[in-house]
Amino acid sequence: MKKLLAGTLAAMTVLAVAGCGSPDDDAERSGTPGAVPKGSSPQKPVVPRAGQQQVPPAFDGAKGWAVMQSERLDRPTVAPHSKLVLFLKTHADGKALGVEARDAATGAVRWSSAPWKPSPRPAEFRAEDAELVVTSKDGKDYVVLAATVQEGKDAINRGKPTAHLAVYSADSSGTGVAPLHQVTVPGTDSGAIPHDTDGTVAVETRDGMTVVDAAGGTTRSSRGKSTPEFMLRVRSVTYPTLDxxxxxxxxxxxxxxxxxxxxxxxxxxxxxxxxxxxxxxxxxxxxxxxxxxxxxxxxxxxxxxxxxxxxxxxxxxxxxxxxxxxxxxxxxxxxxxxxxxxxxxxxxxxxxxxxxxxxxxxxxxxxxxxxxxxxxxxxxxxxxxxxxxxxxxxxxxxxxxxGNVPLPTRVTGDVALYEATPVNEKDPGAKPATHAILSVYPRR
Incomplete structure (x- = not known):
């Protein structure tokens, strides 16, 4: 299932490389991305500008912001009601994860989470397998960071797969934000499948699935893999068509x-x-x-x-x-x-x-x-x-x-998002800071 989910994400970003341009082009068009102009306050770093691009006429290709590969942010996810673009942050040592929320229009950081360790033993999880999803209910967005932990894994034992989830409110503020809830779902290495309107995420298990309520942190189990709920929540994602x-x-x-x-x-x-x-x-x-x-x-x-x-x-x-x-x-x-x-x-x-x-x-x-x-x-x-x-x-x-205008990877609210493939996916911080992995352009 993880491979299928990853494939879907890859398909969504296929047009994005042309949209962000080359690192050299970005540097020429907008100056050195990430550079802080003279007189700027060091407490408020300037958001890197996106390179000037041809975009659909409703958007302004001369005004935009970017996320650089060296920032160690990926998996851009949108909180539709909060007008945020959220990122999964991998901390430098790879032993902790986090969430960073950016204003969709300006790129300014609205809030960031404290480092989150799915397990105190780094050998039990892989940061690159973590997921970031958003679920909403009654106009309120919830951010869910999910990782599979192989509990008990060591040099010999494979460990028992368990999904660990950290839930955050999208309307948080400040730095070092702690999760509203932390939830574990044993017996699964599946990803979290969000629902648009009921504020839940579902995780497939051996017997069926577990549904996590983001607001309350409670869980309920749905047994059986032929129930309508299972097929709609899980099979509609893992198998694109069903009768x-x-x-x-x-x-x-x-x-x-x-x-x-x-x-x-x-x-x-x-x-x-x-x-x-x-x-x-x-x-x-x-x-x-x-x-x-x-x-x-x-x-x-x-x-x-x-x-x-x-x-x-x-x-x-x-x-x-x-x-x-x-x-x-x-x-x-x-x-x-x-x-x-x-x-x-x-x-x-x-x-x-x-x-x-x-x-x-x-x-x-x-x-x-x-x-x-x-x-x-x-x-x-x-x-x-x-x-x-x-x-x-x-x-x-x-x-x-x-014909030279690339379609956005995603249109959300009043901005168009263009994703680009990292130059070096195994080590996002290994290449120059001038490579943009996401460029966001506002409406005119």
């Missing part, structure tokens, strides 16, 4: 305009975000291309608690949730209103769906993100070629971007 009938066995959850064959639901679920499951269903007017590809699907968002369709949209032509890499990315805007998945999009508030798959008269679009205003960013795909585009979901009006 709706497997989640809600024996129930008819067929949306209007879709078909059900032989009493079995044929909907395929692609992802779960914002309290909804996204599924694709064969349409009553199902047809095929000359090459045998199925067309004309009904796409629906189902209530994750009951499985009932909340609303659906009939899409003519070719629509597919899977990008070229083969894994589905179900992406939610920070305000929880807009959701995109492959070449379909949904306005969860207005209860409308939008289709941007390929037809005889129109190219397809594969989405990479969506902002709070309903502008989605993606790549136009026709005959194997791809180009970037910004698209207003409500009007369907596209804005073609220059």
């Amino acid at each position: 709706v009938a497997d989640v809600w066995t024996g129930r008819q959850q067929v949306p209007t305009g879709a078909v059900s064959q032989d009493g079995m639901d044929k909907g395929v679920a692609y992802g779960v975000r914002g309290g909804y499951l996204v599924a694709r269903w064969p349409s009553k007017n199902q047809d095929y291309t000359v090459s045998g590809l199925a067309m004309n699907y009904v796409w629906a968002v189902h209530d994750e608690r009951t499985g009932k369709p909340a609303f659906s949209v009939k899409c003519d032509g070719l629509t597919d949730a899977l990008p070229a890499g083969g894994e589905a990315d179900t992406l939610l805007s920070d305000n929880g209103r807009y959701l995109v998945n492959g070449d379909v999009a949904f306005d969860l508030q207005a209860k409308k769906g939008y289709c941007f798959g390929e037809t005889e008269s129109r190219a397809g679009v594969k989405f990479k993100g969506v902002d709070n205003s309903g502008t989605a960013y993606g790549a136009v795909t026709t005959s194997g070629s791809a180009g970037p585009v910004a698209l207003d979901l409500a009007t369907g009006k596209p804005t073609e971007l220059d």
Whole structure:
């Protein structure tokens, strides 16, 4: 499961190297990143500026901030309600971890945690395997730092895998912030899977999963790996597609305009975000291309608690949730209103769906993100070629971007984030400070 999660993260950052430019380019465009101008207070270090870049027109490529590789910060994670970008910090000796929270607009440090040791014995955990996730409830964000500890590991014994989690409030302040709660989940080496709206994270165990409530620090166990909750929380992450009938066995959850064959639901679920499951269903007017590809699907968002369709949209032509890499990315805007998945999009508030798959008269679009205003960013795909585009979901009006404009790794609130691969992943501090691993640009 960890490899799959890591693969998903890698797929999200594939466009980012072009977005951040080379270390030399950054130094030429913005001066020496990280340098403190004369007269600046040493107590308030200046945030390194991001290199000037071509970005989508809604953002300002001349104004931005950056995180340098030498800062030993990685795994950027967004707290949507707090307008923070959070980082997992690896302390220099590799024996302790931490969290650093930056203002999304300016890059200023809002707060940082005290060094956290998942185990007093460094041999029992690996810092590079730690995770940082965010879960939210009632407009409040919680930050969860998770690491697998092989308890009892030594030169001979492999140890018993146990998940250790430290939970922080995203609205903390100051330095040396202590966890609200520390939780251990024995019998697992799986990662933490956050929920968008119920303030929990789930950890897969041998028997099922354990759900951790971030606000209270309490846990509950859900036994069985064929329960709806397990499949939605775990299988939707580890296996990008599953049948709706497997989640809600024996129930008819067929949306209007879709078909059900032989009493079995044929909907395929692609992802779960914002309290909804996204599924694709064969349409009553199902047809095929000359090459045998199925067309004309009904796409629906189902209530994750009951499985009932909340609303659906009939899409003519070719629509597919899977990008070229083969894994589905179900992406939610920070305000929880807009959701995109492959070449379909949904306005969860207005209860409308939008289709941007390929037809005889129109190219397809594969989405990479969506902002709070309903502008989605993606790549136009026709005959194997791809180009970037910004698209207003409500009007369907596209804005073609220059081919040199890289799509953001993520659009969050009022900023666009571009991630870049570290020059030396094994030792983040080994290369010059001028290499930016993240560049963040504000809206104009």
